[in-house]
Amino acid sequence: MNKAYKFRIHPNAAQCVLFAKTFGCVRFIYNKMLGDKIAHYNETKEKLNNTPAQYKTEFEFLKEVDSLALANAQINLQTAYNNFFKQPNVGFPKFKSKHKSSKNYATNSVNGNIELSNGYLKLPKVGQIKIKQHRQIPENYLLRSVTVSQTPSGKYYASILFEYEKFIIPAEIKETIGLDFSMTELFVDSDGNEANYPRYYRRKLEKLKKMSRTLSKMVKFSNNWFKQKRKIAILHENIANQRKDFLHKQSRQIANAYDLVGAEDLNMKAMSQALNFGKSVSDNAWGMFRTFLKYKLEEQGKYFITVDKWFPSSKLCNICSYKNDALDLSVRAWTCPDCGIVHNRDINAAINIKNEAVRIATA
Numbered sequence: 001m002n003k004a005y006k007f008r009i010h011p012n013a014a015q016c017v018l019f020a021k022t023f024g025c026v027r028f029i030y031n032k033m034l035g036d037k038i039a040h041y042n043e044t045k046e047k048l049n050n051t052p053a054q055y056k057t058e059f060e061f062l063k064e065v066d067s068l069a070l071a072n073a074q075i076n077l078q079t080a081y082n083n084f085f086k087q088p089n090v091g092f093p094k095f096k097s098k099h100k101s102s103k104n105y106a107t108n109s110v111n112g113n114i115e116l117s118n119g120y121l122k123l124p125k126v127g128q129i130k131i132k133q134h135r136q137i138p139e140n141y142l143l144r145s146v147t148v149s150q151t152p153s154g155k156y157y158a159s160i161l162f163e164y165e166k167f168i169i170p171a172e173i174k175e176t177i178g179l180d181f182s183m184t185e186l187f188v189d190s191d192g193n194e195a196n197y198p199r200y201y202r203r204k205l206e207k208l209k210k211m212s213r214t215l216s217k218m219v220k221f222s223n224n225w226f227k228q229k230r231k232i233a234i235l236h237e238n239i240a241n242q243r244k245d246f247l248h249k250q251s252r253q254i255a256n257a258y259d260l261v262g263a264e265d266l267n268m269k270a271m272s273q274a275l276n277f278g279k280s281v282s283d284n285a286w287g288m289f290r291t292f293l294k295y296k297l298e299e300q301g302k303y304f305i306t307v308d309k310w311f312p313s314s315k316l317c318n319i320c321s322y323k324n325d326a327l328d329l330s331v332r333a334w335t336c337p338d339c340g341i342v343h344n345r346d347i348n349a350a351i352n353i354k355n356e357a358v359r360i361a362t363a
Contacts, residue, residue, distance in 0.1 A: 001166050002144070006159045007121075008132040009148075015126050019148060019156065022065040022125075023103045026073045027096045029055065029062065033077055034093055047081075050074075066124045069105040104149035114146055121158055123148070131158065140164055152233035171259045171301045173361065178262040178354025179254075180313065180346050186250075186284050187263075188346035190354040195250055200242045201283040208235060247289045255296035262357025263290055264313065265306040305357035313349040313356070317341065 011019060029052050040048035052070035056062045062070065080093040107114070107124055115122040121131045123146065141162040149157050178190040186197035211232050218225040254261060268287050294304040307313065315324045322338040332345050 002161055002163055003141075004159050004161045005135065005137065006157055007134065009121060009156045009158045010130040010132070011126070011156055015129060016156075018065070018126055019150065021061075022069055022105050022148075023150070024098075025062055025065045026069055026105045027098065027101060028059075029070050030073045030077050031095045032059075033074065034081075034095060037077075037081060047085075049078075064125075066105070066107050066126075068107045068110070068124065072106040072108070102149065104147055106145055106147040108145045109143045114143055116143065116160065121146070121160075123158075129158075137162065138164065151237060153230060153237045155237075168299070168301045171303075173259045173303065173358070175258045176260040176262070176354055176358055177254065177258045178350040178352070178357060179264075180350040180353055181264055181266055181284075181286050182346060183280050183284070186286065186289065188350050190347070190350040192344075192347050197284060198242075198246065199283055200239045200246075201279065204235060204239055205279075208232065211235065243283075243285055244288070247285060247292055251289060251292040251296050254293060255300065255302065258302070260303040260305065260357060260361055261293060261297060262305045262307055262353045263293075264311070264353060265309050267309065303361055305360050307353050307356045307360070311353075311356055313352040314345055316348075316352050317343065318348050318351040318355065 032055060033050050033052070036050055037048045040046070052062065052067070052074055077093060080090075083090045084092050113122075113124045116131070116133075116137065119131060119133060120128045122128050141164045143160065144163050145161045147159040147161075149159070151157070179187040180189075182188050182194065184197070184199075186195035188194050211228065215225065215228045215232065218228060266286065268281050271281055290304075290306075297304045312323060315327050316322070317324070317336040317339060319341050320336065320339040322336050324334060324336070327334055327345075333343065334345065335342050
């Protein structure tokens with residue numbers, strides 16, 4: 001099994017310069033190879049299998065950075081290029097922009113070229129970097145690769161991938177719960193509890209708007225423009241960190257307390273576009289929450305079951321299974337015409353999701 005740990009790193013000035021050079025070289029080789037592939041195909045109608053090594057004679061600055069970082073850029077490009085021809089719904093690879101593309105590169109562990117010890121991370125070409133290691137790595141974990149990234153606020157992180165052997169014993173299903181997505185509370189569970197999501201983005205929205213208006217009045221690419229842009233990036237990063245912290249804590253509590261969790265398989269991107277709730281859907285990060293919950297459960301041998309999005313969880317009576325087809329989104333409580341039970345829409349949906357998830361798991 002593989003597991004990644006993300007740590008904050010603190011490079012010195014020279015190492016920051018080398019990281020910036022590596023980011024640039026990775027972007028350069030990706031764009032250069034993609035451009036040559038396109039030109040070759042237009043001329044011959046055949047695929048070009050080019051490698052970073054053949055460009056190092058002409059562009060000697062490529063020799064100054066980690067060769068494995070360039071090799072991983074080649075692998076990523078080749079995968080995207082081949083997928084375009086093999087899969088009909090996959091788009092053609094795009095050129096990477098200097099200002100819009102994310103700043104990161106990946107390198108692999110070969111013959112001890114990467115080491116993590118005594119509060120330092122050793123990387124090829126870069127050397128020893130001080131790292132904020134907030135958790136210990138088990139001795140039986142084998143280091144495989146490292147991805148170095150820089151956030152828009154200027155912070156550096158290293159995502160370290162380890163490989164290990166673990167035999168997971170499937171858990172006996174005793175405690176079960178269903179989660180119904182809520183636009184305002186993140187979710188309502190089958191026990192009637194709400195997540196009470198603090199809506200971090202909404203709380204900082206006015207401040208973000210004010211800072212963005214200030215940015216729009218500045219001369220683009222001036223020193224003040226870059227300073228203001230960094231302030232906005234720091235605020236966005238703060239919101240994202242608060243959101244992740246909340247979602248990790250919620251998913252950990254659920255994963256520890258229940259053996260099976262059911263949730264709807266919703267297309268959040270389509271929902272945000274169709275219902276014009278883009279900001280609320282993005283702020284809740286339901287998809288991220290499901291990802292956190294899924295891997296936390298699977299690590300313990302527990303079950304995360306997704307229920308089909310067309311399953312009528314809100315319209316079914318969880319007592320007698322009567323289906324109320326006349327129910328619309330504006331109705332938050334309804335009475336079952338068959339058995340007379342008064343339902344809270346969200347709690348009833350969560351109970352139906354739980355029951356369907358248990359049925360799927362035991363089928």
